[in-house]
Amino acid sequence: MNLKEEIILPKKNLLDVNLKEIWQYKDLLFLFVRRDFVATYKQTVLGPLWFIIQPIFTTLIFTLIFSKLASIPTDGLPPILFYMCGITCWNYFSESLSKTSNTFTTNANIFGKVYFPRLIVPISIIISNMFKFIIQGFIFLLVFIYYYFNGFPITPNITIAALPFLLLIMAGLGLGFGILISSLTTKYRDFQFLVIFGIQLFMYATPIVYPLSLAQEKLGSYNWIALANPMSSIIEAIKYAFLGQGQFSLLHLSYSFIFMIILLIVGIITFNKVEQNFMDTV
Amino acid sequence: MIQISKVSKMYRLGQIGATTLSDDLKRFWFKIRGKENPFLKIGEINNRENNGGNYVWALKDISLNVKKGEVIGIIGKNGAGKSTLLKLLSKVTRPSTGKIISRGKTASLLEVGTGFHQELSGRENIYLNGAILGMTKNEIKDKIDEIIDFSGCKRYIDSPVKRYSSGMFVRLAFAVAAHLEPDILIVDEVLAVGDAEFQKKAIGKMQNIASKGSRTVLFVSHNMTSIKALCNRAVLMENGKIVKDGNPSEIINYYLNTNTEVSYTKEWDKSNRPLSYQNLELLKIWISNKDNKLNTTLSVDEDFLVNIDYEVTEENSKIGLNVILHDSNQNIISSSINNHEENFYHQKHPKGVFRSQCLIPGKLFNSGTYYISIFMFGENFSDGKLLEFLLKIEIEDGILVRRDYHGEYQGVLRPLFKWVTKSLN
Incomplete structure (x- = not known):
């Protein structure tokens, strides 16, 4: 019998992501996704309805405050549709980020007792959030269809085809930021507090409650801030694809894509470094 | 099957705070100048009673070769480094120095019920826990009836495990673990769970696994009877080192001899x-x-x-x-x-x-x-x-037998035999 030989050394190669091993544990990945889904809303009356209640109410509140009270323009789009599109996408990113960012701390007791590729956990979070996003996206589509057939000026176009690609970048950004922060959190919990309000601030740096065009117009020479944010171009592109307003800029999207790739590499290096010994410091 | 060569593991004691940051910076500074981690030098032998530096060797220069089919019992006092060694072998954490080579699929059982989720049913938890321990879905599917039978929780198998009694929980968890089929099995003191009847069953299952001769088992326990019953080799650890290695009964006797405190x-x-x-x-x-x-x-x-x-x-x-x-x-x-x-x-x-x-x-x-x-x-x-x-x-010592003699008495007895002397003149 030919048995697999394994060598355990003090340090492993930092870019060594054993994709084959992750593939071997795909059943575990699937079970984690399932667990997240099944267990989240057990013993609640509304159950999975919570998935859609949250974006609907946020949309209503945003409409009330940012559109009605503060009169921030929405590129001429119906405010509800405008906010809902942004919120649904943002939710995916922010939840992926915040949940993956405690990978090590919340799973310390499992990680301390048994080995499996640690990346399974953040990846499973990204996937289960993807399902949640699809459910929420479905609600958005219903609202979208309502507005469309009632003659509102929305012009969905062929760029919708780029949606999977845009989602991929968002997932990558969420994963990248998440694992990077989770790696830093194992030793210094300061980052946990940073994440909580950091995500809130991050949202205002992303064109969710305002259109990018407005930011560029009003911020003048500061408009690089809005563009430096890799999430901006994605949100804008999705809005453009479905609603016909926004910016679909290949230049900005490729910036986001490259940003995501670099972030993922840095994230994985840090994650790999931390996962080897984090049990000693967590 | 497993080759452990010169493996050491250092831990840092105390709280993590600003000092850790300064140590980290120092380590980084040494590293960019291409020097060795300065803190690896100042580690001390692990002795819980000593006050000393902040760095401690939980394991120091451990070397051990394990052959296929060997069932090794690891004994030693608390804090001797037994569990740390198992953690290194199961890849939960990495050694500070040294190298471990292992051949074959390793499964570790450092705790029963790792990853059980309270809200999920017994059946769902079998799948989840099995997958965490490294089984594939199909493997679990093939064995699920056997696992449920072994656990004796058939009636409750579709209720959430938070409704289980602690005994049932442990039995179900052990049942999953007992049906693993790795080449190398690493077990840490998990047989001491459940009631007497279940323990018998668990030991029986372990004996079954061990006697097949195709599995290599490393087993930490404080229960000398189970070490004697299960193992064909024993290793005694003390202060992060292996001090004795050999036949279980010999090692156990030696350990008891040197480690039993006086007790009345x-x-x-x-x-x-x-x-x-x-x-x-x-x-x-x-x-x-x-x-x-x-x-x-x-x-x-x-x-x-x-x-x-x-x-x-x-x-x-x-x-x-x-x-x-x-x-x-x-x-x-x-x-x-x-x-x-x-x-x-x-x-x-x-x-x-x-x-x-x-x-x-x-x-x-x-x-x-x-x-x-x-x-x-x-x-x-x-x-x-x-x-x-x-x-x-x-x-x-006493004075009655001794009287005016102040020296040493040889032998294990000091009886007061009667002395009579007569004059033969």
């Missing part, structure tokens, strides 16, 4: 009485003086009593006891059987709690360290259970 009384919990033979269950063994009070200062001059408290769990039981004394090297020096107690021995006794006392006379043994073992038997002498080295006692 030992008591066993009602719920957990491992020391039983047939219908006799040992409750307590203790040394007293003649007033039946616990005695911890024995002297060469005075009598003392070995008290054996036990429960008879069946009507009409016959009770046989033998008190065995050993010297400090654990050689037997005497046995005393209760067959002189005419109206007790070989009589039938009702259920209940009894105390048998064996009087060890003064002016017989020398000062020094002695061990006491008990042999419990029922109908006949040859059939019983030996409970070794239950007590380690210290008999101190």
Whole structure:
């Protein structure tokens, strides 16, 4: 019998992501996704309805405050549709980020007792959030269809085809930021507090409650801030694809894509470094 | 199968805060200049009672070769590094220095029920836990009926595990683990779960795994009986090092000899009485003086009593006891059987709690360290259970036998023999 030989050394190669091993544990990945889904809303009356209640109410509140009270323009789009599109996408990113960012701390007791590729956990979070996003996206589509057939000026176009690609970048950004922060959190919990309000601030740096065009117009020479944010171009592109307003800029999207790739590499290096010994410091 | 060469593991003690940050910066500074981690040099031998530096070696230069099919028991005091070694082998954390080579699929069982989710049903948890331990979905599917049967939780298998009693939870968790089929199995003190009946089942299952000869098992336990029953090799660890390696009975004897603290009384919990033979269950063994009070200062001059408290769990039981004394090297020096107690021995006794006392006379043994073992038997002498080295006692010097002699007495006895001298003139 030919048995697999394994060598355990003090340090492993930092870019060594054993994709084959992750593939071997795909059943575990699937079970984690399932667990997240099944267990989240057990013993609640509304159950999975919570998935859609949250974006609907946020949309209503945003409409009330940012559109009605503060009169921030929405590129001429119906405010509800405008906010809902942004919120649904943002939710995916922010939840992926915040949940993956405690990978090590919340799973310390499992990680301390048994080995499996640690990346399974953040990846499973990204996937289960993807399902949640699809459910929420479905609600958005219903609202979208309502507005469309009632003659509102929305012009969905062929760029919708780029949606999977845009989602991929968002997932990558969420994963990248998440694992990077989770790696830093194992030793210094300061980052946990940073994440909580950091995500809130991050949202205002992303064109969710305002259109990018407005930011560029009003911020003048500061408009690089809005563009430096890799999430901006994605949100804008999705809005453009479905609603016909926004910016679909290949230049900005490729910036986001490259940003995501670099972030993922840095994230994985840090994650790999931390996962080897984090049990000693967590 | 497993080759461990010069493996060490260092831990940092204390809180993590600003000091850690400064250490990290220092380490980084050494690293960019291409120097070795400065903190690896200042580690100390792990001794929990010592005050000292912030860095400690939990393991130091461990080398061990494990062959295929070996079942190795790792023993040692708490803090000797046993669990750390298992953690390194199961890849939960990495060594600070050294190298481990292993061949084959490893499964580790450092805890039962890792990753169980309270809200999920028993069945769902079997899948989840199985996958965490490295089984694929199909493997679990093939074994699920067997696992459920073994756990004895069939009726509750579709209820969430938060409704389970703690015993059921543990049994289900162990059942999953028991059905792993790795080449190398790493087990940390997990057999001590559940009630006596389930423990028997668990040990049986382990024996089954071990006896097949195709699995390599590393097994940490404080229970010497299970080490003896399961292992064909034992390793003794002390302060992060391997101090002895060899035949389980030898190693266990050595360990007990060097590590039993002096004790004049030992008591066993009602719920957990491992020391039983047939219908006799040992409750307590203790040394007293003649007033039946616990005695911890024995002297060469005075009598003392070995008290054996036990429960008879069946009507009409016959009770046989033998008190065995050993010297400090654990050689037997005497046995005393209760067959002189005419109206007790070989009589039938009702259920209940009894105390048998064996009087060890003064002016017989020398000062020094002695061990006491008990042999419990029922109908006949040859059939019983030996409970070794239950007590380690210290008999101190006295003046009565000694009189005006101030030197040393040799041997294990210091009896007061009678002297008579006559003039032959």
